[in-house]
Amino acid sequence: MKAFICGFGTIGQSVARVIKEKQDFFKKRYNESLTLVGALDSRSYIIDPNGLDADTIIKAKKETGKVGNTEYKSIKDALGSVDFDILIEVTSTDIKTGGVGLDNIRYALQNGKDVVTANKGPLALHYKELTDLADKNDRYLLFEGTVGGAMPIINLNKYDLAGQKIKSIRGIFNGTCNYILTKMDSGQPFEQALKEAQQQGYAETDPTNDVEGYDSACKVVILANSIFGRNATFNDVEITGITSINSDAVVLAQNNGMVIRLIGEVSATKLEVAPRLIPRGHPLSLPGTLNTAEIITEYAGPITVSGVGAGGPETASAILSDIIDIMDERIGD
């Protein structure tokens, strides 16, 4: 099978590397390879129907800032220039409009390509439209990497908990906020903790999407739609960020054996992101940048999963599982 990567930042480069490293696995499992035939960034693209070498294009990107030498005006120019089976859509998230990721996914599905994405924006805003489009064109649209990075949650519910009613999911879905709140547990004021998160590379220069809870809200919407069968969008989520959490609140919580964490909660009737008081030792009191989710199930009771919520190789691991899922269906394992 052939893959095209849209978005060649940290995640796109990690995916390219993983595809290269897993060739033996693909050949053993499917008796064929997964060939990377195209890669695109915001300015340029590169194609080779015989396969691109991950190391070469990563080196080019690092040295020139561009993945290829060919510039494009329309996504059709790039994606239409080579035959491929799977679009790996990992452009940056735009939670206001869905951004180029939305156009890329639409184009791919309309043109008979399966899609694997870690881009939250398109799914948080247009989940139903995109899943309907995938169904209509008999294509797969898989998105494990959109929620919790390496933490398995969508496929866990889809496969391992199949058939069970999921009563609710509560979790820490933003590692940046959790890092800041953990630092505040140690006495740092919010502004200083945020600054440190930015210096460590956990928070963007503009941290709005993280600290206002918008990033978590996207994930809550994706879980609501994919696991609870809802037809929710970003605007349906009741959102409170962590910007008004002060040191006094953290100390009051601590004096009573609790910590404050930004929790996303989703059920058949609830869609919420808000700072919550969590007893110390509770699975949701996790410190640091990890993501965690507590799934309340019909028969299995509570199940807790956690993992690194962001980062290139971690998100690539979720993307790899979706690629394998598609290859299993298309080729058979």
Place this chain on the structure above:
Amino acid sequence: MAIRIGAIMIVNAELFVNDLPGQLIGSIEPISMVEGNILGIVHNRDKIIDHRICVNVTFEVDDKQLDRLKDLWKAKDIIISSLGSVHETFTMHYILIGDVNAQYIEGLLKMVNEATTLDEVNVSYSSKSIRTASHTSLITVKARYEDNLDKIDAILRRECKNANVTYVRGV
């Protein structure tokens, strides 16, 4: 602790029965006669008073049957040393951040009390923020029924939103 489910309550009784064969059964038989459900029983042979042995039993029973039960025990010459209902309370914590001085909190709690019954309320304030315009307070409520917490939650959520106060609740 007593969990009330409709008219059913959980009761703990300390009884003293004669130290004779069959007396233990005799002490719990009346509970069955009033359709009670025994949750636990301890036959405490170390606690003997006036040749009577202590039996501590916890059971669920319709509260209207309690008087009949007491009569049945008395008729069997069983001494009721103590009989008390126990109840479970549900606790929830809330931190409010914003213009939340004592007067504001008092008004909020008055509103909550009018809508539902609270077993216990504790309010603490951050000592540091008392001098500033923005205050931080922790409210801990205990309620007999879980539904009451939902009502409290709805009131606090609404009022805090209207007053632009950040509201952090427990899980």
